[in-house]
Amino acid sequence: MTARAPAFDRAHTDDLMAFLAASPSPYHAVANAAARLEKAGFRQAEETAAWDGAAGGRYVLRGGALIAWYVPEHATAATPFRVIGAHTDSPNLRVKPVPDTGRHGWKQIAVEIYGGTLLNTWLDRDLGLSGRLSLRDGRSVLVDVDRPLLRVPQLAIHLDRGVNDGLKLDRQQHMTPLWGIGTPREGELIAFLAAEAGLAPGEVAGFDLMAHSVEPPAYLGRDRELLAGPRMDNLLSVHAATAALAAVSAHGAGLSFIPVLAAFDHEENGSTSDTGAEGPLLGTVLKRSVHARGGGYEERARALAGSLCLSSDTGHAVHPNYAERHDPTHHPMAGGGPLLKVNVNQRYATDGAGRAGFTAACERAGVPWQSFVSHNAMPCGTTIGPITAARHGIATVDVGAAILSMHSARELCAVADPYLLANAMTAFLDPSWRA
Structure with missing residues (x-):
């Protein structure tokens, strides 16, 4: 499990911070990742256009x-x-179809809870x-109002004397920001x-909006x-994978595999959408890539049989105040490198062969x-790993960086782990x- 770690490059973490700040929504995140790939020579492939099989980097952007x-x-x-x-995507507060609400002299915005949000972390922020x-x-059109606009105020302790003995929040009544x-x-x-x-109100026919912390x-x-x-x-994983794909493309003439980044939406609520891991997007792209290079069913089956997927999602570092919640013989440490995530009930897709493939990469x-x-x-959480393995028949291993405060409005990791x-x-x- 130990290896000679490469000298830590703080510039990578600085760049991650810039990426996080510039990506308050999934739509911003993929736009920023695409811009970085464009600088590395990648070009957008329109889904409605014919594709060719020429060498080089391409990407599909959908939602x-x-x-x-x-x-x-x-x-x-x-x-x-x-x-x-x-x-x-990340757990957050998302704007309802009829957003303008309020009472008792306050203007408020109606929101719906997205994903497994730690609700208390959105209070007084x-x-x-x-x-x-x-x-x-x-x-x-992307929109980003990155200044204090909303707030979910907590009830004063004078009006809830038992709050420190157990805060209970009603998702409908207590989480509406003003x-x-x-x-x-x-x-x-x-x-x-x-x-x-910069639009006229009548131009807007629909919206997908969410709150984010401006800190x-x-x-x-x-x-x-x-x-x-x-x-x-x-x-964190999207940024690392974008950097890795750009890096290998810079000297890609000798590659024996076709490197792929699949950044999906809607993982936090089950991945069942046209842009989620349960949808057909990845399979369609891989199939069209094979066909563009002159292949058919047989070549695609051979390509997938020899493929390997790294499902990267953050994992739990051991919490010093709640160590008893972790397995007693598995205490992942901040700064200790990527986690290899295992669950025999297939909440993670890692098996022995996947473990060997990933650890070999770490050693190199x-x-x-x-x-x-x-x-x-x-109960064990899950990722897109088992979905990808089952849907596409690709051997998959689940990994990720160790963090604390997962699903909080603000999370924590060691500065070296993203690098x-x-x-x-x-x-x-x-x-x-x-x-």
Whole structure:
């Protein structure tokens, strides 16, 4: 589990912080990842256009999902894939279809709870709004109000003397943020956001909007050994995988696999959508890539049989205040490198062969790694890993960086772990790569 770790490059963590701050919604996250890939020479492939099989990097962008791949020179129709899967969404508060509400002299915004949110972390926090506005002409426009706009105020302790003995929040009644004083007016929020985006209110026909904390990512601790920030679950993995794919494409002539990044939306509520891991997007892209290189069913089957997927999602570092909630012999440490996540009931897809493939990549990269398994008395979470394995028949291994405060509005990790994960991913995508 130990290896010679590459010298830590704080620039990678600085770049992750910039990526987190610029990606308050899945739509922003994939736009930013696509921009980074464009700088590395990738070009967008329109889903409605014909594809060719020429070498080079391409990506498909749909909603909050991005699939990117690099075809090396001399790739055949049966060349296997190396896939890194991640997700772009995070638990948060999402705006309801009729948003303008309020009572007792307060203007409020109606929200719906998205995913397994730690509700208390959204209390008394300055919130902005972000997402996309869908226009009547069929276009979508990203919007990001990254300043204090909303707040979910907690009840004062004087009116709830037992709050420190157990806070219980009603998801409907207690989580509605306020944003002004007075009587709410229908259409007020969308008119405001349209103006922020330089649009007329009548241009907006639909929207997908969510709240986000406006507090920027920050180094933490005496020696700045920790990173605090929003949406690490799972933009930390998306950022690392984007960096790894760009890196291997820069010297991709000798690649024996086709490296792929699959950044899905909607993992936090089950992945069942056209942009989620349960949907057909990844399978369609892989099939069209094979066909563009002259292959058919036989070549695609051969390619998938030789493929391997790395499902990367954040995992739990051992919590010093709740160590009894972790398996007693598996205590993943912050700064200890990527987690290899195992669950025999297939909540994670890792098996012995996948373990061997990932640990070999870590050894080539000089990256330490550690094992994670849940306490038997605790329900185990899951990832896109088992879904990808079952849907596409691709051998899959589940990994991720160790964090604390998962599903909080603000999470925490060691500053070195994102860099270590990116190095391991680079070696996974290109088995010839050495640190």
